[in-house]
Amino acid sequence: xxTKIILNKTGQVLLHAIFWCxxxxxxxxxxxxxxxxxxxxxxxxxxxxxxxxxxxxxxIYKLIPDYFxxxxxxxxxxxxxxxxxISAYLIVVSxxxxxxxxSNFQFNNMAPIxxxxxxxxTAVYLVVIIxxxxxxxxxxxxxxxxxxxxxxxxxxxxxxxxEQELNYLKMQIHPHFLFNTLNTLYGFALKKADETPDMIxxxxxxxxxxxxxxxxxxxxxxxxxxxxxxxxxxEKMRFNNTLNINFKTSTVxxxxxxxxxxxxPFVENSFKHGVIKNGELSINIDLRCDENKIHLQIVNTAxxxxxxxxxxxxxxxxxxxxxxxxNQYELKIDQTDxxxxxxxxxxxx
Numbered sequence: 001x002x003t004k005i006i007l008n009k010t011g012q013v014l015l016h017a018i019f020w021c022x023x024x025x026x027x028x029x030x031x032x033x034x035x036x037x038x039x040x041x042x043x044x045x046x047x048x049x050x051x052x053x054x055x056x057x058x059x060i061y062k063l064i065p066d067y068f069x070x071x072x073x074x075x076x077x078x079x080x081x082x083x084x085x086i087s088a089y090l091i092v093v094s095x096x097x098x099x100x101x102x103s104n105f106q107f108n109n110m111a112p113i114x115x116x117x118x119x120x121x122t123a124v125y126l127v128v129i130i131x132x133x134x135x136x137x138x139x140x141x142x143x144x145x146x147x148x149x150x151x152x153x154x155x156x157x158x159x160x161x162x163e164q165e166l167n168y169l170k171m172q173i174h175p176h177f178l179f180n181t182l183n184t185l186y187g188f189a190l191k192k193a194d195e196t197p198d199m200i201x202x203x204x205x206x207x208x209x210x211x212x213x214x215x216x217x218x219x220x221x222x223x224x225x226x227x228x229x230x231x232x233x234x235e236k237m238r239f240n241n242t243l244n245i246n247f248k249t250s251t252v253x254x255x256x257x258x259x260x261x262x263x264x265p266f267v268e269n270s271f272k273h274g275v276i277k278n279g280e281l282s283i284n285i286d287l288r289c290d291e292n293k294i295h296l297q298i299v300n301t302a303x304x305x306x307x308x309x310x311x312x313x314x315x316x317x318x319x320x321x322x323x324x325x326x327n328q329y330e331l332k333i334d335q336t337d338x339x340x341x342x343x344x345x346x347x348x349x
Contacts, residue, residue: 023127024049030123035111044098044114048124051094055087056128060135069139091121181206184238195237202230209260218257221294225249225287228267235271244280250288256348259324263287263296265317266342270300273340277301294346302340314342321346 027045035041063083067076095117103109113119181203188196209227229247236243267285274281283300314333321329330345 020049020053023052027123031111031113033113037111040102041111043102044111047094047097051087051090052124052127055083056131058083059128059132064132064135088121091124092117095120181234184234188237199234199237202234205230216260219260220254221252221256221258222254224258224263225252228264231264231267239281242276242280245283247285253289256289258348266296266298266344269314270298273302274300275303292348294348296344298342300340301338302335304335304337
């Protein structure tokens with residue numbers, strides 16, 4: 001690390017030295033215009049170099065980063081004025097240096113351009129302005145890069161939070177399924193019912209889906225439907241003759257994929273909200289596809305007197321939809337004295 005820093009600093013020093021040698025060549029060419037006295041031009045250019053270097057470094061290492069970039073414009077203007085006054089004074093001194101020491105008070109012996117205070121100042125401040133502009137561009141590029149890195153970190157953090165929230169919502173869903181199905185299985189086992197092995201198999205399929213398949217970003221729609229059918233079969237065993245359910249699917253595409261456990265909680269919710277009336281719990285489920293759109297409607301007998309906030313509730317389902325399909329779905333929920341209706345239109349584009 002130390003060697004790398006030394007090499008980096010050495011490279012910077014060499015780069016600066018090359019640049020200032022280039023500035024010296026520019027001064028020599030500029031002030032040597034219409035002048036045959038090379039020694040005069042070189043000495044005059046060398047005298048201007050410290051003034052130019054000092055003014056430039058004050059600008060790029062103090063004024064711009066400490067005041068301009070930090071939007072301390074009043075102090076930037078004040079100290080820039082101080083810098084201009086001092087550098088202008090030194091530029092005036094350089095003209096007198098050319099007149100007194102290099103031409104022995106012979107005005108006609110001076111290089112033509114070095115006689116003009118305006119042209120000498122223009123040459124010096126041109127270098128300062130160019131280098132300062134490059135410094136601003138470099139700082140702007142650095143700031144943009146840091147901003148992009150910060151935005152990337154924020155996005156990564158948001159994605160991790162969303163992933164954690166999704167996992168949390170899934171964890172809330174799993175226990176409810178297990179609670180219902182295990183209670184039903186326990187009752188069948190006590191009765192030593194013949195349906196018990198088939199029920200265990202369906203529960204095993206559901207557990208495999210809940211514990212392993214939900215970690216996938218997407219599953220096929222047909223797979224989700226298959227597990228809905230398993231869940232309904234388990235509930236039929238639990239409700240026995242008190243359940244009247246109709247699950248209808250149409251134009252289901254085998255290539256469509258959705259987030260796992262997206263539709264199943266709606267079905268589970270219909271049993272949670274469902275109320276047995278006249279000795280029967282009635283549930284109608286209609287699932288159809290229209291190109292890349294899914295339309296799900298669930299209607300079940302219900303009662304407003306029963307709280308709708310038990311179990312996982314619909315709030316968690318809405319949160320999952322917002323996290324996974326923001327602005328790609330429409331969810332409408334209606335409840336009357338007798339019916340609870342859910343309509344979901346989901347765009348999978």
